[in-house]
Amino acid sequence: MVIESNRKVNVAIIGFGSVGRALARVLALKRRDIYNRYGINISIVAIVDSKGMAIKPEGFDEYELLKLSELPRSSVNMFKPYAVDGVDLEKLYNTVTPDIHVELTPSDYSTGKPGVDNVFFAISRGAHLVLANKAPLVLKFRELIDKAKSRGLEVRFRATVLGGTPFIDTLMSMKSYEIDRIEGIINATTNFILTEMHDKLIEFSEALKIAQALGIAEANPSLDIDGIDAAAKLVIISNIVGTPIKLEDVYRESLSRITLRDIVDAIKQGFVIKYIATLNIRERSASVRIARVPRNDIFAQINGTLNGLRIKTNVAELIFIGKGGGGIETAHSVLDDIISIAQKVVGSR
Ligand SMILES: NC(=O)c1ccc[n+]([C@@H]2O[C@H](COP(=O)([O-])OP(=O)(O)OC[C@H]3O[C@@H](n4cnc5c(N)ncnc54)[C@H](OP(=O)(O)O)[C@@H]3O)[C@@H](O)[C@H]2O)c1
Known part of the structure; x- marks a missing residue:
């Protein structure tokens, strides 16, 4: 199947626990179907956990996504030859240009870290946002939405409440x-x-x-x-x-x-x-x-x-x-948000 390059939408997954892994598995199975139905090629160009990153500018294929989803926790930095030790979003954004930043790190309401810093960084680099991490919305809702809007960026977060339904x-x-x-x-x-x-x-x-x-x-x-x-x-x-x-x-x-x-x-x-x-x-x-x-x-x-x-x-x-919630149900909500934004990204090219 020939996939037109102007249909490619780059996605970075930040946080690779139960939701991130379920998302990788669902995408590995559905990516072609999504292309056939909606004309968008969702390309996962980076995956990050607490210890490191796996980065591939041309996007991980279905087999690689499945392999990544089966790695033990905290070992994305073992995924050779794409592995990078340590988490450095600056480096990630300098290597690949995510159209969509997917924030799946833990929700920490005391410090907001790492979610709050990550999403504002993503906005500063012109990436649309999909969140399952609730903390940035709970702590900085207005600021986040206004900042994204001022840069013409979308923020979607269907997974955060009744994660498995379109509430x-x-x-x-x-x-x-x-x-x-x-x-x-x-x-x-x-x-x-x-x-x-x-x-x-x-x-x-x-x-x-x-x-x-x-x-x-x-x-x-x-x-x-x-x-x-x-x-x-x-x-x-x-x-x-x-x-x-x-x-x-x-x-x-x-x-x-x-x-x-x-x-x-x-x-x-x-x-x-x-x-x-x-x-x-x-x-x-x-x-x-x-x-x-x-x-x-x-x-x-x-x-x-x-x-x-x-x-x-x-x-x-x-x-x-x-x-x-639940990994698979939440991953579907996250994927729906990604597809909605990706359709706009492709439509605006
Ligand atoms: N699970 C659900 O059903 C559900 C439903 C709705 C919303 N949510 C929200 O979605 C988010 C993800 O949930 P989850 O169940 O997938 O959580 P999880 O299993 O705890 O996974 C969190 C991931 O974030 C990574 N991480 C932690 N600190 C990081 C950092 N500083 N930089 C980069 N990555 C970091 C962890 O790395 P390691 O793998 O190295 O530990 C792990 O991969 C949470 O905010 C949760 O509240 C979850």
């Missing part, structure tokens, strides 16, 4: 609605823990251990069980709807307070306990709380790693249910 795109398209309130279950780990507690009648600590053994919860689960991840997502949503709230202003209750006794009491009285994130737009307030939900409420039916969000507007109520 963000839909919310952004709701321009004529007056949105009163957005609420729901937006953290897969804590919803899984609560589901285990209800189904198996076990204590929180035991349910957490199961989640950790299955790789659903991190070894340090604080971001999830203390509501920080859900609060970060509320901050992103609040910025999209034009009522920005700061992370420190989101009221949070830690799920670690919940006991089996609370669960049993709730069940006896016809309720289910859920960890509910709420953005009240009129009151400009946001919270992540342990809530008793009536057994027949839609949120009571959302179990395991599923997420659900209800948007209450002056016209209608909309409900989204889908996977909150």
Whole structure:
């Protein structure tokens, strides 16, 4: 198959953990199909982890993408002859010219590093942005969007909230609605823990251990069980709807307070306990709380790693249910964002 060179869109993947690897695998399988359907050739020219980089100006082929996705963690710098020791974005951008910078590094809300520095650097070098890392949006939303806009660059981040559904795109398209309130279950780990507690009648600590053994919860689960991840997502949503709230202003209750006794009491009285994130737009307030939900409420039916969000507007109520994350699901959201931007890049040539 002949691929026209003016259809080539260079992509750099920064962060090569579960989402980055899933993205490489999905691309290895779908790249030709994407070219046939949309006329764009997505070319991965650089992949970066915490220890180093693999750079190939002409783009990695399908076989190389699969090989890269199977490397042990932190060993992209072993991928000869394309390996480079250490992370140096300046060097990367001087060697290849990414059209799209994909930021898949960990979300760090205390320092913002490395995501915040990386995305502003990418903008300074004229690259469009796709983010799954939430920290740059949580800490610098307006600055990031304004800076990108001033340079005619796109910023997309569908993977950051309800990673496995097109929730963000839909919310952004709701321009004529007056949105009163957005609420729901937006953290897969804590919803899984609560589901285990209800189904198996076990204590929180035991349910957490199961989640950790299955790789659903991190070894340090604080971001999830203390509501920080859900609060970060509320901050992103609040910025999209034009009522920005700061992370420190989101009221949070830690799920670690919940006991089996609370669960049993709730069940006896016809309720289910859920960890509910709420953005009240009129009151400009946001919270992540342990809530008793009536057994027949839609949120009571959302179990395991599923997420659900209800948007209450002056016209209608909309409900989204889908996977909150997961490597493959999130990689598809990231890839959708890449394709949308790539179509514009190719269209503008
Ligand atoms: N997993 C999901 O379902 C999901 C869903 C939605 C959003 N997200 C967000 O997406 C991002 C990626 O998630 P993930 O699950 O793929 O995380 P992950 O498995 O922890 O992978 C993070 C990657 O970033 C690399 N990294 C760390 N510090 C770096 C640095 N200074 N420079 C370059 N690379 C660095 C890590 O390198 P090493 O491999 O060397 O450690 C690793 O490859 C996170 O921000 C997460 O919050 C994830």
